[in-house]
Amino acid sequence: MNSETLNTLDTYTKNKYKYGFVTDIDNEKPKKGLNEDTIKFISLKKNEPEWMLEWRLKAFSKWKKMKEPKWANLNFPEINYQDIYYYSAPKGFEKKPKDLSEVDPKLIETYNKLGIPLEEQKVLAGVAVDVVFDSVSVATTYKGELEKLGIIFCSIGEAIQKHPDLIKKYLGSVIPAGDHSFSALNSAVFTDGSFVYIPEGVKCPMELSTYFRINAENTGQFERTLIIADKGSYVSYLEGCTAPKRDDNQLHAANVELIALENAEIKYSTVQNWYPGDENGKGGIYNFVTKRGLCAGKNSKISWTQVETGSAITWKYPSCILKGENSIGEFYSVAITNNFQQADTGTKMTHIGKNTKSKIISKGISLGKSQNTYRGEVSFLRKADKARNYTQCDSLLVGNKCGAHTVPYIDSKNNTAVIEHEASTSKINEDQLYYCRQRGLSHEEAVSLIVNGFCKQVLQELPMEFAVEAQKLVSISLEGSVG
Amino acid sequence: MNIQDNYLKNKKNIFFSENEDIQNHREKLINIFENDRFDKKNNESIKNINLKNFIDFKYKYLIPEETSVINNNQDNNYSIVSVNGQCSNFKDDKIEITKILDEDYNDFSKNDTIENNDHFVNLNSLFLNSGFKIVIKKNNNIKIKISNIITDDDLTIFQKNNYICEEGSSLNLIEEYENKNNSTSNILNVIKLEKNSQLNHFLIQDNSPNHNLIITSHSSCKKDSTYTQKVYNFSEGYVRNFHYSELIEANSEADLQGIFFLKDNNTSNNKTFVKHLAEDCKSNQIYKGILNDRSKATYFSNTHVDQVAQRTEGYQLSKGILLSDNASYFSKPELKIYADDVKCSHGSTIGPIDENAIFYLRSRGMSKIAATKILISSFINEELSSIDNQQMSEIIQKKLVRYLSKVK
Numbered sequence: 001m002n003s004e005t006l007n008t009l010d011t012y013t014k015n016k017y018k019y020g021f022v023t024d025i026d027n028e029k030p031k032k033g034l035n036e037d038t039i040k041f042i043s044l045k046k047n048e049p050e051w052m053l054e055w056r057l058k059a060f061s062k063w064k065k066m067k068e069p070k071w072a073n074l075n076f077p078e079i080n081y082q083d084i085y086y087y088s089a090p091k092g093f094e095k096k097p098k099d100l101s102e103v104d105p106k107l108i109e110t111y112n113k114l115g116i117p118l119e120e121q122k123v124l125a126g127v128a129v130d131v132v133f134d135s136v137s138v139a140t141t142y143k144g145e146l147e148k149l150g151i152i153f154c155s156i157g158e159a160i161q162k163h164p165d166l167i168k169k170y171l172g173s174v175i176p177a178g179d180h181s182f183s184a185l186n187s188a189v190f191t192d193g194s195f196v197y198i199p200e201g202v203k204c205p206m207e208l209s210t211y212f213r214i215n216a217e218n219t220g221q222f223e224r225t226l227i228i229a230d231k232g233s234y235v236s237y238l239e240g241c242t243a244p245k246r247d248d249n250q251l252h253a254a255n256v257e258l259i260a261l262e263n264a265e266i267k268y269s270t271v272q273n274w275y276p277g278d279e280n281g282k283g284g285i286y287n288f289v290t291k292r293g294l295c296a297g298k299n300s301k302i303s304w305t306q307v308e309t310g311s312a313i314t315w316k317y318p319s320c321i322l323k324g325e326n327s328i329g330e331f332y333s334v335a336i337t338n339n340f341q342q343a344d345t346g347t348k349m350t351h352i353g354k355n356t357k358s359k360i361i362s363k364g365i366s367l368g369k370s371q372n373t374y375r376g377e378v379s380f381l382r383k384a385d386k387a388r389n390y391t392q393c394d395s396l397l398v399g400n401k402c403g404a405h406t407v408p409y410i411d412s413k414n415n416t417a418v419i420e421h422e423a424s425t426s427k428i429n430e431d432q433l434y435y436c437r438q439r440g441l442s443h444e445e446a447v448s449l450i451v452n453g454f455c456k457q458v459l460q461e462l463p464m465e466f467a468v469e470a471q472k473l474v475s476i477s478l479e480g481s482v483g
Numbered sequence: 484m485n486i487q488d489n490y491l492k493n494k495k496n497i498f499f500s501e502n503e504d505i506q507n508h509r510e511k512l513i514n515i516f517e518n519d520r521f522d523k524k525n526n527e528s529i530k531n532i533n534l535k536n537f538i539d540f541k542y543k544y545l546i547p548e549e550t551s552v553i554n555n556n557q558d559n560n561y562s563i564v565s566v567n568g569q570c571s572n573f574k575d576d577k578i579e580i581t582k583i584l585d586e587d588y589n590d591f592s593k594n595d596t597i598e599n600n601d602h603f604v605n606l607n608s609l610f611l612n613s614g615f616k617i618v619i620k621k622n623n624n625i626k627i628k629i630s631n632i633i634t635d636d637d638l639t640i641f642q643k644n645n646y647i648c649e650e651g652s653s654l655n656l657i658e659e660y661e662n663k664n665n666s667t668s669n670i671l672n673v674i675k676l677e678k679n680s681q682l683n684h685f686l687i688q689d690n691s692p693n694h695n696l697i698i699t700s701h702s703s704c705k706k707d708s709t710y711t712q713k714v715y716n717f718s719e720g721y722v723r724n725f726h727y728s729e730l731i732e733a734n735s736e737a738d739l740q741g742i743f744f745l746k747d748n749n750t751s752n753n754k755t756f757v758k759h760l761a762e763d764c765k766s767n768q769i770y771k772g773i774l775n776d777r778s779k780a781t782y783f784s785n786t787h788v789d790q791v792a793q794r795t796e797g798y799q800l801s802k803g804i805l806l807s808d809n810a811s812y813f814s815k816p817e818l819k820i821y822a823d824d825v826k827c828s829h830g831s832t833i834g835p836i837d838e839n840a841i842f843y844l845r846s847r848g849m850s851k852i853a854a855t856k857i858l859i860s861s862f863i864n865e866e867l868s869s870i871d872n873q874q875m876s877e878i879i880q881k882k883l884v885r886y887l888s889k890v891k
Contacts, residue, residue, distance in 0.1 A: 071525060382808070397823040400790065406818040410831055415805035418834035425820050425827040 033082040036060065039188055042087045046157045046191070049164065059177035059187030066181040072344040073373045073405055076286065076313050084251055086189045086222070146204075152197040153208055156224050159195035166197060170228055174257040174294045174321070182288045182315075186222050186255040193223035193254070198233035198264070207463050209238040225256040229264035231297065236267040238466055250275075252311075253288045262297030262324065267305070269462050271470050274310035281340025281369075284312025291318035295327035295356075303330040304347070305461045307470045312341055317375070319348035322356035322387075329358040332458040336474065337370030337402070346376035346393075346407075351384035351417065362393040363455050366402035367478070377409040380417040387417040395425040396454055398447075448478050486516045486538065490609055493542045498611045499585045508592050512605045519600060527783050528601040528725070530813070531750050537602070540667070543637050544612045553580065559625040566632050568613030568642035568668070577623045583614035587645050591673050596701060596727050596758055603697045603723065607641050607669045616645040619652040619680075626655040631668070633694075638666040645673050648680035648708075657685045657875060660718075665693030674702035676710055676735075684712040685875060686724075689882060692747070694720040701727045704735035704764075713866070714741035716751060717882045725754040730764040730792075738767045742863050744886045745778035745810070754783040755799075759792035759822075768799045771863055774810035775890060784829070785817040792822050799829035804836060804862060806855075806890065856887045 031038070039060055043053040068079075146153050152163060160167050177187035198204055229235055252274070258266050268291075277284025287310075293302035304318040314337075320329030331347040349358040358378065366372040374393045395404035406423045428450055436446035452459075455474060462470050490497070490513065499505045516538075523529055529537070547566035553573045554562045561578065563570060573580040588611070597604050619625060633640060648654050660668070676682055682702075690696055696718060702710045716722050728737035739755040757766040768784045786797040803812040816829040836858050844854035860883065867883070870876040 395818075395820070397820065397825070400793070400823045402823070403819070403821045405820065406829070407815070408817075408831070409813070409815050410833060411811070411813045412803070412805060412833040413811040415808055415810060415835045419832060421816070421829070421831040423816075423818060423829050425818055425825060427823040427825070 032085055034060075034084070034086060034189065038086050042189060042191060045087060046160075048157075048160055051164075051168070052160055055172070055177075056188050059184050060189075062178040063181060063184035063188055066178075066184055068181050072315055072375070073371065073407070074313055074315060074342050074344050075371075076342070079251060079286065081185075087191055149202050149205070150199040151202060151204055152195065154195055156190070156193045156195045156226060159226075163195070163197070166228065167195075167226070170257070170259055171224075171226060172257075174259060174292045175255050175290055179290070182253045183255055183290045186224060186253045186290070190222045190224035190255065193225040194227075194237075195225070196227040196235060196237065198229045198235045200230040201232045202230075203233065204235040207236045207238050207466075221250075221252050221254070223254045225254070226259075227257070227266055227268070228259045229261065229266050229300075231261050232263040234265045236463055237269070238463060239268070239270045250285050251288075252285055254290070256289070256291040256318075258291075258293035258302055260293065260295050260297065260300035260302050260327075263299045264297065265301040265303075266293065267303045267463075268293070268318070269466055270304075270306040270308075271462075271466060271473060272306065272308045272310050272314075273473055275312075276310050276341050277312040277339065279339050279368075281312070284341070285310065286313045287311040287315065288313075289316040291316065292321065293319070293329070294321045295324050295329060295353075297324045297327075299326045300324050301328040301330075303328075303332075303461070305332040305458065306334070306345075307459070307462070307473060308333070308335040308343060308345060309473050311343075314341075314343040314345055316345045317348055319350070320358065321350045321352065322358065322384075323352045324356075325353045326355045326357075327353060328356070331358075331360045331362070331376075332461045333362045334365070334455045334458045334470075334474070335363070335372055335374075336365045336367070336478075337372045338367045339370060340368070341370040343371070344373040344375055346374045348377045349379070349389060351378075351380045351387040351389070353387075354383065354385045355387065356384055357388045358390075360389070360391040360393070361457055362391075363458055364393070364395040364404055365398065365451060365454070366395070366404045367398045369401045371403045371405070373405040373407060374423075375407045375409075377411070378419060378421070379409075379411040380414045380419065382413045384414050385416045387414065389417075389419045389421075391419075391421040391423075393423045394454070395423075396451070397425065397427050444478075448475055451478055486606075486609070487513050489540075489542055493544075493610070496542075496544050496612055497609075498583070498614075499588055502585045502588075504589055505585060505592075508589075509609055512609050515599060515605060516602070519602075526600050526602075527754060527781075528598075528603055530781050531752060531779055540639060541637065542610060542639050544640070545635055545638060547634060559623075561625065561627045563627060563629045564632060565615070565629055567634055567638065568631075568640045568670070570615040577620055577625055578627075579618045579620070581616050583616050583643050583645060587616060587673070588643065591643075591671075591701070594701065596729055596756070597699070597725075601699075601725070603669060603725075604671060604699055607643065607671045607697075607699070610639070610641040610669075611643055612641050614643040614645075616647070618647045619649060619654050621649045622651040624653040626657075628657045628659070630659045631662070633662050633664060633666045633668065636664045636666065638664075640666065640668040640670070642668065642670045643673065644670065645675075646682070647675045648677060648682055650677045651679050652677075653681040655683045655872075657872075658687070660686070660688045660690060660696055660698075662694045662696075663691045665691075667695040667697070669697040670699070672698070672700040674700060674710065676702065676704045676708035678705050678732075679707045680705075681709045682711065684710070685872075686712070686714045687875075687878065687882075688714070688716045688718045688722055690718040690720045690722070692719040692749070694718070695722075696720065697723040699723075699725045699727075701729070702737065703729040703731050704737060706732040707734050708732075709736045709738070711738040712740065713870075714743075715879055715882070716741065716743035717886060718751075719747065719749060721750055723752045725752070725756075727756045727758075728766065729758045729760060730766065731760050733761045734763045735761070736765045740767070740769045740866065742770070742866055743772045743780060744883075745772065745780055746775040746886070746889055748777050750779045752781045754785075756783075756785045757787070757797065759786070759788045759795045759797060761792055763794050764792065765796045766798070769866075770801050771866065772803045772812060773806065773859055773862070773886075774803065774812055775806040777807070777809040779811050781813045781815075783815045783817070785819070786827055786829070788818075788820045788822050788825055788827065790821045793824040795822060795825040795827065797825070797827040799831075801829075801831040802862070803833040804859070805833065806836070852891065855890060859887060859890070
């Protein structure tokens with residue numbers, strides 16, 4: 001490797017986290033630690049009905065008996081669950097502001113720094129944004145327009161109050177509380193998140209979007225998102241995250257459940273850019289996310305797209321249960337790890353119904369001293385006649401101190417199902433670099449161009465609004481190279 | 484009976500039970516058994532295994548009455564008959580065959596490529612009752628054929644073999660496992676290839692339904708050496724093929740290939756693992772399987788590339804054909820890469836026979852069964868046509884015809 005490449009690598013690895021800042025807002029917290037009182041406190045604060053509290057306590061009793069799943073290729077110190085605040089809401093937010101002028105100006109400023117001014121988005125992008133600042137929804141825009149169509153888009157707390165029937169029917173139906181220890185933990189202490197219900201035959205006219213942001217130190221954020229697409233409906237949902245710079249590790253365990261009924265389609269896109277820790281591997285978010293979609297009805301479709309560039313630890317497997325006949329599951333992922341980041345991400349496609357199809361495209365890029373693992377399971381159950389899967393996972397290594405791993409599990413119990421899997425691992429091609437340099441690009445620009453080309457198959461799956469941000473993020477992750 | 488009692492009761496029949504180091508090592512192994520929760524989901528060595536039979540077995544071993552035969556037909560051809568895993572001593576200027584020694588045992592127990600929760604390997608070390616060591620001397624080019632014979636029913640053979648190819652030597656090794664009685668063989672082959680040596684290893688497995696064969700191999704390759712292994716599994720009984728290769732010096736190569744043909748209720752577990760520990764090495768892992776009736780198979784493949792192993796080329800391919808509704812196939816092709824200048828890939832497919840291809844052949848006047856058979860033959864043709872030994876190629880063709888005759 002020539003010295004120039006080494007210099008470029010140096011700039012990549014020393015790349016500072018751009019969004020590292022903290023907004024000073026007085027936080028109201030219960031005591032540290034996790035016990036029944038904490039859960040009762042959360043439930044009380046959120047004015048929850050009795051049945052919800054019981055549901056939480058049941059999950060908590062399950063969690064107490066469970067151990068963290070150990071199979072991931074991750075290395076991190078044991079999490080002390082008693083040293084975390086489980087609820088933190090900016091003061092004065094029990095009564096929600098009616099419009100943006102009532103929102104704390106400091107909060108608005110935070111979003112401005114992130115380049116997502118609510119006002120501007122409201123007017124220009126036509127995106128309804130449900131912003132979660134720590135644990136309470138700050139403002140929900142464009143509600144009126146959605147209401148006209150019968151679409152429910154609100155915080156999960158509000159949905160518990162206003163739509164208890166839907167919550168009772170669907171919450172925990174895709175990810176049971178006892179699924180594994182992180183899902184049980186989330187079920188016990190979740191504070192906020194989004195709830196979306198698209199009624200029969202409605203195509204949601206705009207991209208629904210939420211920006212999550214962890215703010216207070218030592219506060220694990222536990223969102224719960226539930227999206228239900230009724231027969232023949234369509235929705236595209238965006239989730240994006242950035243978090244301020246912190247030295248203490250922050251725990252994050254979200255649960256996302258999607259349910260697509262007959263002929264419905266859900267598209268779920270994520271850009272995750274939480275604080276990854278500094279160049280010595282200190283700090284950063286621990287991100288343990290359970291995302292699962294159920295294609296319950298015939299001809300339904302669920303598509304996951306994710307761009308993962310942040311977090312010290314990423315543990316995330318957006319999966320699809322393909323139950324309805326002819327249902328389709330898709331998973332597109334770009335995961336970039338730098339410095340001491342560790343990512344173990346992938347998907348799980350469970351084919352139950354006839355003629356179900358799934359497609360997995362995963363691109364992993366490792367830089368610095370990071371470890372990047374793709375872990376995916378594709379299984380065809382006995383009745384999945386004529387089911388079809390195609391999987392492609394490619395890894396790119398930049399530098400000789402990082403690692404790229406691929407761990408697919410492939411299980412077929414049906415003799416008419418067809419499954420294909422391919423993977424490759426390599427470094428950036430010297431010839432391609434040379435070609436780009438020859439045409440007048442700097443070394444950094446050339447690397448960025450090649451990496452962007454490598455990810456293109458996934459990035460083009462993102463909705464327009466997000467594609468730009470995602471490309472920016474890819475570039476920032478390789479910073480020093482592109483402007 | 485638990486493992487410890489079983490061991491203590493049969494101690495007098497077991498190799499090296501007087502040696503203190505080995506005794507200590509075995510105590511550790513017993514501990515592993517006692518503390519393991521036998522997690523079928525995460526422990527690759529016990530997937531699809533009936534745990535009860537595997538822990539609660541009846542130990543029985545007979546020292547063979549007639550000594551095994553070694554024939555030196557022609558100059559460089561040797562044919563060996565190993566009886567109950569034992570082989571008599573032999574020595575000439577090209578090869579040397581001896582019993583396995585306690586230093587070989589100790590030498591191997593220090594290697595950590597095979598996971599310490601691989602229970603079958605642990606059982607092999609605990610209950611070791613047979614085995615031999617073959618050394619191929621410098622710069623010789625020879626062929627060996629080994630027939631493995633088990634004399635009685637219900638025997639439990641725990642065998643450790645050592646193969647050492649000295650510098651510049653070349654060995655063509657054919658092993659046959661064709662047993663009709665209901666015994667269990669648990670065999671561990673430890674293979675060492677010195678500088679510039681070569682080993683072509685063929686394993687033909689064709690046992691009756693009640694015979695269990697557990698075969699594990701560990702090969703290590705030094706500079707410029709090449710290890711090629713081809714496994715043909717036609718057995719009607721349970722077979723486990725776990726093969727590990729370590730490329731410890733530059734420019735060495737490991738090639739692990741296998742084909743299995745399963746039917747009825749049969750199960751087969753397969754694993755290949757290549758560890759690249761030096762620069763400029765190459766590896767290939769190719770397994771193909773055909774599963775009929777209610778058969779089950781697993782295939783784990785793993786390429787591990789160490790940080791120093793630059794300019795590595797590592798390829799994996801796994802293909803499975805399911806002929807029946809009730810057959811199932813699980814595959815897990817893993818890549819673990821810590822170096823950046825590498826070319827590694829894996830591919831994996833599972834599916835039925837291509838309907839369009841069947842349609843094409845039927846439209847040319849062929850019956851459905853004939854078409855299916857032709858397509859199965861062509862699926863594995865690449866592997867069969869690469870066999871350069873005429874005699875062996877015929878043997879395998881015959882077995883394939885026998886398997887195909889049962890396909891409906």
